[in-house]
Amino acid sequence: PAADPAVISPQDPTLLIGSSLTATCTVSAGSRLRAQDLYWTLNGRRLPAASYAALGATTLSVALARLNGSKQQSGDNLVCHSRDGGILAGSCLYVGLPPEKPVNISCWSKNMKDLTCTWAPGTEGETFLHTNYTLKYKLRWYGRDNTCQEYHTAGPYSCHIPKDLALFTPYEIWVEASNRLGVAVSDVVMLDILDVVTTDPPSDVHVSRVGNLEDQLSVRWSSPPALKDFLFQAKYQIQYRVEDSSEWKVGRGRSRGGGGAAGPRAARPFPQVVDDVGNQTSCRLAGLRPGTVYFVQVRCNPFGIYGSKRAGIWSDWSNPTAASTPRSERAAGGCEPKGGEQNSTLRRELKQFFGWVKKHAYGCSNLSIKLYDQWRVWLQKSHKARNQVGKDPF
Incomplete structure (x- = not known):
């Protein structure tokens, strides 16, 4: 093969930001070129002749001072040219910083069958030089180091361990970051x-009316089938929105549990939820608008699996399911009931009861909802009776 027309030294060096470099271009003896026939470019920009020095008849050097970080992770292109612009030789300059240790390692297991972990890179360690990440894991008290193989499964800084995981024994997990200037290791x-178990969203979500109650909907769902054979409990959360809005509404229901744990969706904004309905698979939504279409979603948090003391990780939300509340009779043209003489004590007691129900049963509390249903049915019957006979039933 023909000899290269010129050689640059050093070839593809790696340097810290702020370093200086002197590179040389030496043309081959048979090229008939001399040092004065050469010039240099860096990333296509011609370097000033004041930075050159002839080191003999066939060698031209260039001095680069206080180098900045590489403009691309593939390296900056330092090229030696002949007078007519021809390219004689090239070298890549890798200028950057050593890696910083990865942080914020977060892991979750889908149905106890696998493990996915994510992390965040250091602040500047990856800015100028390509950085490789390696997730490693081992059983805490014994066993050898294992290396995760399936990267970028849940984002750019993630790795998936698909099988062969042990239960009831803790793991040590860490991430190593390496580039041309060194290695950094995360905390273990x-x-x-x-x-750290998460699961599929609840299945078979159904939303339906509650008879003719115009401000309520009933929501039912099934537990995640993948965990049906395991000893565990579950918390469920519900969120809803009206048809003409993209905003999931916040309810005022009494909460019996906290928000989601860190995990696969921790980077997203926490959704606005209507209630934590605890370990049950049905819920009554109250205080809704009559004659309105609502979209409802449910998610699951398994906890206490085989006696674990830690909260699980929230699943994704189920696909939206829609239903509408009945239209209000008054909105459809019904008459407002006329005032009449009523027993003041009964009116006061009803007002107090209604206030108590609205305050304490606005959500998924079964006992108070049952009382609220009874009161609403009685009230609707009273309205109908007043409209029919034209007098106050009190």
Whole structure:
């Protein structure tokens, strides 16, 4: 093969930001070129002749001072040219910083069958030089180091371990970052698979009317089938929105549990939820608008699997399911009931009861909802009776 027309030294160096470099271009003896026939470019920009020095008849050097970080991770292109612009030789300059240790390692297990972990890179360690990340794990008290193989499964800084995981024994997990200037290792995270379980969204979500009650909808769903054979409990959360809005509304229901744990969706804005309905698979939504279409979603948090003391991780939301509340009779043209003489004590008691129900039963409390239903049915019958006979039933 023909000899290269010129050689640059050093070839593809790696340097810290702020370093200086002197590079040389030496043309081959048979090229008939001399040092005065050469010039340099860096990323296509011609370097000033004042930075050149002839080192013999066939060698031209260039001095680069206080180098900035590489403009691309593939390296900056330092090229030696002949007088007519021809390219004689090239070298890549890798200028940057050593990697910083990865942070914020977060892991979750889908149905106790696998493990996915994510992390965040250091602040500047990846800015100028390509950085490789390696997730490693081992059983805490014994076993060898294992290396995760399936990267970028849940984002750019993630890795998936698909199988062969042990239960009831904690793991040590860490991430190593490496580039041309060194290696940095994250802090070690210890976790038990049973403590970081998430699952599929609840299935068979159904939303239906509650008879003719114009401000309520009933929501029912099934537990995640993948965990049906395991000893665990579950918390469920519900969110809803009206048809003509993209905003999931916040309810005022009494909460019996907290928000989601860190995990696969921790980077997203936390959704606005209507209630934490605890370990049950049905819920009554109250205080809705009559004659309105609502979209409802449910998600699941498994906890206490095989006695684990840690809260699980919230699943994704189920697909939206829609239903509408009945139209109000008054909105459809019904008459307002006329005032009449009523027993003042009964009116006061009803007003107090209604206030109590609205305050304490606005959500998914079964006992108070049952009382509220009874009161609403009685009230609707009273309205109908007044409209029919033209007098106050009190």
